[in-house]
Amino acid sequence: MFALRLAILAGLTCLLAACRGLAEPGPSAGLQDTQACRPQRQQPLGLGFPIAADRLPAIGPLHAAVLFADFEDAPAERSPAEALAIVSPGAEEFFAELSGGRLQVQLHPQLIWLRLSQPQAHYAAGLTSFEAHLDFLQEAVDLADAAVDFSQMDLVLVLTNPDATGIPYGPAFTGFADHGIQADGVTIANGITSGSDLLHWGHLWLNHEMGHSLGLPDLYAYPGAAAAEADQFAFTGEFSLMGNIFGQAPELTAIERWMLGWLEDEQVLCLSNPGQWEITLTALEQQDAQTKAIMLPLADGQMLVIEARRPLGYDWRLQQPGALVYLVDTHRDSGYGPLRVLAPEGKLPGQAALQAGESLQYEGVSVQVLESGAEFDRLWVSFGLPD
Known part of the structure; x- marks a missing residue:
């Protein structure tokens, strides 16, 4: 699977002998440019660079209008403040921590x-349609427009009555600069x-959203992906809330953080030429x-x-810490395995982190x-050397 050749070594014969002469590289130790x-x-x-222009910058202030919507067939019994407390301040604190303060939500x-005009089922049926989901958001914005200045907002969050069971899930709407929510002269x-x-x-x-x-x-x-037949979280196991929100290690991976600008180039070692290195x-x-992070470009994107990864921060529940190795594939779409954790033979992705005395090999x-x-x-780490 994935042309994977993985091996666990019970005792590494080169632990301190053959590897002792290798230099510990620093960010400027002659390694390849991160480009x-x-x-x-x-x-x-x-995954990949650059992030689409219509998505939001992950550095600086991000202003989100929060609207509260209920339905004639499911009127809210909680106060809006009680509904807001489900997500805030937890969501803001999560991004502040992971970004090192770079993103301020x-x-x-x-x-x-x-009060929205249609029953719950109407909005639930449109969640998988770009236009219907846009109409959902637009209706809430139109109802609030007299009281809210949307011209300064980057994002609109509509919290529906959380006790209404007719809308089972809540997705993100990813529109475009010329096709999105209209209010106060902006899109x-x-x-x-x-x-x-x-x-x-x-x-x-x-x-996550x-x-x-x-x-x-x-x-x-996604349901159409082959991996979903065995396990919805087969690609990443316990890692990254963009996979399993309730995984043991919900903090974002290094590639996700680097894409967002939450890792500096100096914190990434790019190994694009054959060689061998000892790296901490x-x-x-x-x-x-x-x-x-160590990154090694392979063929075809x-x-x-x-x-x-360690049981620190939001990853405090991680049961098997260690070195996590994964494959990034820029040709794979969202939900179809753009990131796949490489687990040693006999281990699940959630057990994939390598510990002292373990190794794996993949594509040289x-x-x-x-x-x-x-x-x-x-x-x-060795790369591109003859066997």
Whole structure:
């Protein structure tokens, strides 16, 4: 599967012998320019560079109008403030923490319930239609327009009555600069509506959907993807809330953070020429200026990424920490495996992180974990060398 050749080594014979002479590279130690590790995005909502122009910048203030909508067949019994508390301040704090303060999400709630004109089923039926979902958002905006200045808003969030069961889920609307929500002389290309699953997911639902507004794809398997037949989360297991919102490690991966500008180029080691290296990565969850990811470009828009994951921050429930290795494929669309964790034979993606004494090989790349600490992994990586 994925032409994968993976092997666990019970004892690494080169741990300190054959690997001892390798230099520990720093960000400026003659490694290739990071441009080689910026594959061009091939899908409207996929991995790669640059993020689509209609998606929101992930650095600086992000202003979101928050509207509250209910239905004649499901009038709200909670107050708007109670509904808002399901997502705020948790969603804002999540993005502030992961971005290192680079993204400041500011929610602007209009704390009244807006009564939509149709029953729940009408809006639920349109969630998979671009135009019908736009109409849903536009109706709520039109009802609120007299009281809200939308000209300063980057995004519209419509929180529907969370106790209304007729709308089972809440997706993101990813429109365009010339085809989106109209209000106060501007077009707002990004919107989100909630459903009853808000009570299940909590604020991480909003972080996931806003991830789409920022340009990130779904990493779980859509029903049409082959992997979905076995496991909806077969691609990424426990990692990244763009896959499994309730996974043990919901923090975004290194490639997602780099796309958003939340990792500096100096924190990424791009290995595009054959060689062998001994490299130390500090935990991705830890905010510091150290090296966070190793990236190795492969053929046809693919790239191998290595990062260190630890039970820190929002990943505090991670049961098997270690070096996470995954394949980025820019040709795969959202929901069809643009990111696939490489798990050693006999392990599930949720158990994929390599620990000290373990290794794997993939398409000429060999990764061995020499040492694991509470907040780091020391690795030996070889690429493109003869067997």
